[in-house]
Amino acid sequence: MKIKLLHEIDIVRQLGFDLNKLFYKHSASGITIREYSISIVNRLLELSEDCIESLERGRMITASMTARGLLETAGTFIDFIDKMIRARNANDKEKFRNTLRKHFFASREFETELGIKSPHVADGIRFLDKHMPEASDIYNVLCEAVHPNWAGTGGLIMHNSRDSPIFMRSYFAICRSYDSLAATDKVSRSSFIGPLRPDMLLGW
Template identity: 25%
Template sequence: MPLFDHATFTDGNIDRETIDSANAIVDHVRSLLVDQIDTRGPTLGYTVAAYANSYFQAHMRRALEFLDGGMEELENGRALITAACARSILESVACFHDFCRRLTLILDEGDTVKALNFITGQAFATKLTQLHDQDRSNVATNIVTQLDRLNKTVPGLREVYDQLSEVTHPNGLGAAAHFVHLDANTGVACFGPSDRHQANMVRLLGVAHFLGQMVQDMRALSERMIAYIQDGEEARRMD
């Protein structure tokens, strides 16, 4: 069953093609999930590829969990959580994009050990200084920095992220504007969640499209790793 139902979008601002495209992207991401990956291969290059795919699997699952969770919370009337989930999905997309960019640069150097150490460091990346390794390989990059890098490829992504941040932070949109309804005529303040079901569904629909960027990044990285492994095999044959 598709995640997004055409019948949900009743205001006419979202066309069927946009909804179908989002569903196709989500279905494709789900189809890429595997239960296990053998990380031991004939060469270190194979291990690098397996580790990178494992990193991809983890981030796909993170994004899908937030997508499914955001949908469920919206149906349960907790739209604020839905906005937080949508924001987290964009963070996964930006984080993985930066991972692919940096790993590709290392592969271009031809340093397999460095590539493996980089993936391991990113897998355990943290901002907690007491957990940082001596070589600082697991220092987490600021997510805003990663978002700004991706924004160069996907213009408008940072703006969407900032809008979601306004809702999820304890600012006006994330507190008083969301839960307080003041009757201008009577002066009575009523309290309850904001009734903007369709607007929040559009948010989820929008971030679902960004999952396509993760697939695109992984496809490009996979092609680069295949070429890297083949180059290594050719070099060994020549030796």
């Protein structure tokens, strides 16, 4: 299983390399989109690598936390890509730039200054369902492990057995969360990177 997970990590690492090679000529927003995309890739890499380390150390709670972070990051980024493409196709420059600001400065701290509501991770997870089967179900299992309820306390702490149903369920969800890396790569390459030119990131 570790080999499969490492393969998924390599996919998104290559995406980061390819993003670094992209140009953003004649695009005022291109550099911001490019840097934001690269930061998302780096976040996915850190989460996915730390998740494997937690699994190897038998730390199912922290593994579930990082796996949940993978889904949230991938979902909100894929949602971001979709909104940017729609705005570009509709020739709506204001929506295009507002979407970029909304995601780049995603925080309640900036909502008043920007006058734009930050994206919610739940929306990202629902959007991820379109590109990764059962993403919401997997996310719910991981949330159960992360929250201090039965799964996150008694299920995984008091009964920390690899043969227990709660352990197996959480382990399966953690491994499935890595499917979000391939989904991120596929959506990025098919609709976001180079829709006009293969060497240019979408911008305006």
